[in-house]
Amino acid sequence: MKRHLLAAASMILVAFPGTPLLAQPQSVELKGDVKVVRVVGEGDEKHEELQEPTRVVPGDRLAFSTRYINSGAEPAEDFVVTNPLPSAVMLAEDGSFDVSVDGGKTYGHLASLEVANGDSGSRPATLADVTHVRWTLARIAPGAQGSLTYFAVVR
Amino acid sequence: MKFCPVHCLLLSAASAAALCAVSVRAEGVPAGSVIQNTATASFTHNGVTQTVDSNIVSITVNETLDAALASQDGGPITSSGDVVLRFLLSNTGNGPETFNLVAEPAVAGNDFDLIVDKIAIDTNANGVYDDGIDTVIPGGAATPSLDADASIAILVVALVPASATDGQNSQLQLTAQAATGTGSTLADFTRVTLASDAMTAPVAIA
DSSP states (O other), rough: OHHHHHHHHHHHHHTTSOOOOSOOOOEEEEEEEEEEEESSSSSGGGGEEEEOSSSSSSOEEEEEEEEEEEOOOOOEEEEEEEEEEOOTTOOOOOOOOEEETTTTTTOOOGOEEEEEOGGOOEOOOOOGGOOEEEEEEEEEEETTHHHHHHEEEEE | OOBGGGGGEEEEEHHHHHHHHOOOOOOOOOOTEEEEEEEEEEOOOOOOEEEEOOEEEEEEBBBOOOEEEEOOOOOOOOOSSSSSEEEEEEOOOOOOEEEEEEEOOOOOOOOOEEEEEEEEEOOTTTSSTTTTTTTETTTTOOOOOOTTOOOEEEEEEEEEEEEEETTOOOEEHHHHHHHTTTTOOOOOOOOOOOOEEEEEEEEEOO
């Protein structure tokens, strides 16, 4: 019997060589959401409001958010959240995140990035060039939570 | 002021250009497109790198209705009788749509009003009305369905009234309005009534 158990354990190691013997429970959860930004009120009362996206048309401004929570007992280090932009939207404004304009290969501040511009070399990247946004947090303490948001316009 | 024969009807090119500067702009992603967003997090937990995906949030793009009209008469028009005013109707919405067209000859400031005979689609795209060839749009009927970004040439055939005299001016206003939401693939489609996209063709009696 002992021989059989050892053989079975070996098969698991071969099948999943990168998996630790004791799998870590997943302690961080992400929950995505989207709202549409509407301007409501008149005059001095005019303000923006996030509403359910029951009707969305080109030109509408959307708020994509990702809520995170570390529900485990240990901190999550080097926490990096990457969000590819859907092709039907364009980043509406820069934010406290890095962006990619090359499909997620490289990241940086938008103002520091360039894109190829045909024969003339390159040009400064614009909001319309952004393909991904990425947030980096050094540490998420046990029980900590937060939300990360980017705004985009329906193309 | 003498009586003016119909052959001296003149369309002012400069005025037409000023009045007809309507830009045609596609209204973005097609109605029915689904936008899906998801994020992925990576982190280190007890020295082990893990990744976790968010749920996928999805929204569907609704139909937006819009149209553009632009006069295609780039210069003066003379006519011995009927006058044919040429327009280009474009669907600048993001879904297929039909349009109701109204040619309104009674425009404020007119010295005389044209008599609208018919509105037709310039089927053979030659810029003139060809009886039996070009498709007349019956009164109260809508155009055939136009895909997003598609355009059709419209002809407004009108007569100058016998009472018109030299030096008098007239304008004809063509209005297009989305007729229905036909073609929308959305169950929650809401009909939107647009402000009219109007184009005025100034006509002057020389």
